[in-house]
Amino acid sequence: MRILLSKRAIRTLTPRFQRLWSTHSSFSTSGSGGFSDDSKPESWKTMEGLLRSPANFSPLSPITFLERSAKAYRDRTSVVFGSVEHTWLQTYQRCLRLASALTHLGISPGDVVAVLAPNVPAMHELHFAVPMAGLILCPLNTRLDTSTLSVLLQHSEAKILFVDHHLLEVAHGALAKSDRTRKTPKLVLISQSSSFHSNHSFDYDYEDLVKSGDSEFEVIKPRNEWDPISINYTSGTTSRPKGVVWSHRGAYLNSLATVFLHQMPVSPVYLWTVPMFHCNGWCLIWGVAAQGGTNICLRKVSPKLIFKSIATHKVTHMGGAPTVLNMIVSSPVRERRPLPHRVEIMTGGSPPMPQILAKMEELGFNVSHLYGLTETYGPGTHCVWKPEWDSLSLEERAKLKSRQGVQHLGLEGLEVKDPVTMETVPSDGVTMGEVMFRGNTVMSGYFKDLEATRKAFEGGWFHSGDLAVKHPDGYIEVKDRLKDVIISGGENISTVEVERVLCSHKAVFEAAVVARPDNHWGQTPCGFVKLKEGFDCVKPEEIIEFCRDHLPHYMAPKTIVFGDLPKTSTGKVQKYLLRKRADEM
């Protein structure tokens, strides 16, 4: 494999650039600066007779999806959660009441409201009610430990924290660790029954707030569409919190682009197997509202519940990291139910493996592959399927499906570039470069970290930190995280390629490869492998031998370690922990 990247580019994650952006572009250091670009040539003519007025301008915001669905789909079901069921008109009125109540809690427009909850209806409603009160939503990962939560609550300066009753203890744990000189957020309890009792205190009850609000509340629209709508802390693993700020404009555009990407018709039935706290549910909390769909909420995800929900509610669309797919295909047959029709399932996070794809198709799912980062509002690219691929073998199809593909409708540009020269790599399928995005569905920046924002936008493109090649048809394929790539004896090794070979071994359930320091080679690949049940007798040497049969020798792992893989709450393997273990071996 030819590598275009210089080692300096790979080693220094944050190369500096001389070049700024191209001409014809505006720039401001504020998040709500001017809109027009006065640097354009004066030869441009101006038309007479035109007028900017509320009649022909309103800030783009996903709030308008809810407002419209309350009219266009007023009596259709918006949310189902156990025995709870609402229509779009009801959801709208509940959100208006909640927004109204929020404005009476002593906070101001532009303040941050955090939420710590699983995929329950309140979590859905907060995605509308909070911005409808001119506030900014900060959805927190429900699996975070109290220390990290404490850091994020302080960093976000959240004034209010909505907490699911199951997580009230965790929330209190986090608040106890907070800096005592600072005001802690007020707690609003989300509970399913009014008879909830706890030893832990809270300031307000969610349903009481909803009841106390005014359903005639006049929505506080953003001052302009660049106003922040949410902060999402990345599942990143560094100690420096990265609060990715999204705008109303970007959320509107990415929601529509994501609906297009999912090919959602009017009134889809969406099963929430993606955590809503994860990139605001891949923008689909807003997207499903745009199409007047039904949100099937689940407190916890299990194969049994997935199959039951699909059968009961005639689910049309769902999504999830490959772990969710893995969970489905590995489920005991007794927990399965026949699908009422083909179910569209979007996967992202990492490409789906051929074996899993095959089994998913057998079960009646159609798997599509999307790719993006929190910084790109979740979904940013899509492996748009080509009709001519239908007739290929399963293996061929899986290989093609694992490509990250092309940008969705909301983006202006997607390229694979050398991060130092900013030159686009040739479309040869072998030259690696860094995946870069540009367009309205790229974040406004990292909250309180202008330096990190500047670095991320160097050269006028968002630097993803992912390494990819570009195929002759223009589709990109991610090969590795920039920081994960292994350099062994001067050769660059894509850990994703080694993992793919490892996973094709019949005994391997899942695998992750990281660099292990080596006096001679600099680094060598080290494979962490979880074996399938009943394959405990397999030896590391067998696996290494298998890799050497299917890869250039320098790419085959020198070390194989068996055991469970540490993962983030969104199902991503925590390679930094594995690297630490490899370092210590």
Add this chain to the structure above:
Amino acid sequence: MRILLSKRAIRTLTPRFQRLWSTHSSFSTSGSGGFSDDSKPESWKTMEGLLRSPANFSPLSPITFLERSAKAYRDRTSVVFGSVEHTWLQTYQRCLRLASALTHLGISPGDVVAVLAPNVPAMHELHFAVPMAGLILCPLNTRLDTSTLSVLLQHSEAKILFVDHHLLEVAHGALAKSDRTRKTPKLVLISQSSSFHSNHSFDYDYEDLVKSGDSEFEVIKPRNEWDPISINYTSGTTSRPKGVVWSHRGAYLNSLATVFLHQMPVSPVYLWTVPMFHCNGWCLIWGVAAQGGTNICLRKVSPKLIFKSIATHKVTHMGGAPTVLNMIVSSPVRERRPLPHRVEIMTGGSPPMPQILAKMEELGFNVSHLYGLTETYGPGTHCVWKPEWDSLSLEERAKLKSRQGVQHLGLEGLEVKDPVTMETVPSDGVTMGEVMFRGNTVMSGYFKDLEATRKAFEGGWFHSGDLAVKHPDGYIEVKDRLKDVIISGGENISTVEVERVLCSHKAVFEAAVVARPDNHWGQTPCGFVKLKEGFDCVKPEEIIEFCRDHLPHYMAPKTIVFGDLPKTSTGKVQKYLLRKRADEM
């Protein structure tokens, strides 16, 4: 029927208002003014760390649809016209070349380029190539007479006129009538064969221009998304030309909203029975590009060609005024072909009649009803179908389908209001008011007519000039044009309702009702009726009697005139001509 409108409101089309728009809204008298609203309370917080950069901002423009489709759908068919067939990559490259060539014709960004052509591939390409060169497209109605064309060419100040070879003579006729002191536009000939000969001169040949251009041309993006992308002259009937200006932003948003409204999946096959010059093909030239669809072009529309195209190209979507539907259901059986699948057909302009709906459904079409004006970028509302309506009788369904429904995704507001008080009418299905729109898919204004623009936007809403009621479910139903409504003996009569009764008579092919001056009543309804073949012996008295049986007496026409109805090129009845005839009777 209760009428909320004061007679003053009805008689004076342009009431003045004291009130301006609500707070929280920006306003500027220029088309490219500031974006943020500094009048918002200062209590709004500003977030640190954010940055506006080319990485996270680009002006919204439908040009990006073509750029993306050249990647995502590069080898799929973009356009079919007889034996001509292009892929999306080819269309993109041809548009780049054409845009490049345009910049060498001595014109500047912001100049207007007019086009007079039927639905041929060049017409399609110009919708991209012209804005890609920083220019503004002015598509002209191909059925206009030379005098009107001459007025519009002068009013638009077009620097170039693209002309289809069949219309070269008309174009020369128009130019001959132009003010000789002004520079006339350069002519570019669109011809299908290189061997075209004419007695009429032209400056450039379309295909030569495409060949001469540079396919590596760097697209001239709009300075900001408020820059005009096109001027559409309304099919209005007054002597004062109304050049409706659309922006890149509005075109982007309305194209997406229209694709949603059509429920177009990826790669639709769209048959061009809507004239492309009409509201830029209802925004679908851009919309079909967004989904990588195939455009089936037709020089002329006939039932035979429609059925043949559907069968040959497996058309999935099409559109047209009710005249197109009428043409289809009235076609001789020998010209029909079985449909390969259900074909979605959108109709607009006036609501479809039950009889025609029934026949269309029998033939295998699914008819949907949209509504809008040139000022709302074409489609603005949609009668979103409710599942519970499926089981109703045909007549009931037709009645419901004839409602204009609810706003599409691109609009912020749709209301029926008293144009004087600006109060919203009750949702009772009987109180009439004026249909008003607000949102990003409302025009930038009337070119060179700030006074008309101001009037149209009075009160912060766009005044459509259409009278409607609002039903209890929030769906609107247009009853008449404000200027068409008849006031007889102090009662307001909806001509649409009278026409519906006329059309339900077995002998009537089509009908239009206008006011006829009357010394006693002020005005009385006068019906113009075209009879079906074989019903020549029907007497006017019979028709009047029929109306008196089905309507309140004051609403029944006092006069019935048989004959053809004068129509605009888009199939709308020219009521001003009928009013003139009624005046002279």
